[in-house]
Amino acid sequence: MYKNVSLADQVYDVIEQKILNGDYPAGEVLSESRLTEELGVSRTPIREALARLQNEKLVETSAAGTVVLGITGQDVKDMYEIKRYLEPHVCSLAIDRISEEALKRMEEIVEQQEFYEMKHNLDQLRNLDTQFHDIIYSSCGSPIFQSVLSPIHHKLLKYRKASLENSDRSLHSVEEHRAIYEAIKEKDKKRVEELMTNHINHAYDSIRKGA
Template identity: 30%
Template sequence: MKPAPQDAYGLILDAIDNGTYQPGDRLVENELAERFGVSRTPIREALQRLETQSLLTRDGRSLIVASLDHNQLAELYAVRAELEGLAARLAAKHASEEEVRVLRQMVEEDRALLNDPAALSRANRRFHKQVHLASHNRYLVQQLDLVHRSMALLATTSLAVEGRGEDALAEHESIVSAIGAGDGDAAYEALRAHISKAFETRLKHDSGRDPAL
């Protein structure tokens, strides 16, 4: 069964998110229509929407997947740290017992993925999304969705760096403990520190330095 036309945006976004299309790749309307089995009109509309969201950029007459320079990356992580920290603070106040249990289960189950950075990266996004939802603030969730769409422009995951997966799960555990304890300040600080460490790891990895140094 062919995807519904309204799915064109999501299909292209998922393809960017999973690395099928990476920063610098050119997106051609008729090729996308053929790949996804969707007519060209919804593909064209989806491309326009992605360009408006700065996920695509112009290279002459072509649309390519955007990339982030150093300043954009720093700006993105700064906003992400503050918004995710706020989500954790609100989750500590509003999360149900069931939501906290789900977060704990995620951390435990994700330990089985430590040798698979790609799978761990997907699990990491699910964990963060669950924290966002546990904030019970729809406007914050919407803004974080936009931030995480921009994260799809990063061609690699910091979780691929040796040892980062174990550290990230330990940080997730601290975040969940603070949320479960209803300690908003601790949850905020734990999540901000987690994002800061991820950014630091990425900077060292991208510069070619040993992250252990």
């Protein structure tokens, strides 16, 4: 189960996913012994993962143990506000800096998304969605913007699992990616900022409406 990246990182990803999708609801106590049994790992990577989750305000330590804080509607709203203010500008920056190799990879990702959308393969769509946005972040020329946007997008994508299961939103998201890619390829800054703003608004609306 746990390969390639560190064990603590893998454990962190699993626990974070369970918190964001509600398997570990707010108020639930997560003991090390329980997590050791559920995940089949030792206490050391679990402690490292819980410390990281505490730093990110997803859990807190109390007299009862490690308690899930979860992610609130206000948290989601705030994260989308950050994306709304920064990501269109980051797309514009990426137009001036993106390599031919990265642009080609974006095209491949969109084509793969179109294929997996027809297959209704949510896991592949989410993975490709992350790759698509990460290419934009890494191509903007600012490690600061990348370090802010990348973890936010990853968190929201895990939280958005239910909305992506809606076939209409899933299809529209892929179509929006195609349009964003085309605008970047054509170096149309005004257009790409407009498209990314709409993409972010549509994603947030799908969550707010419970789609």
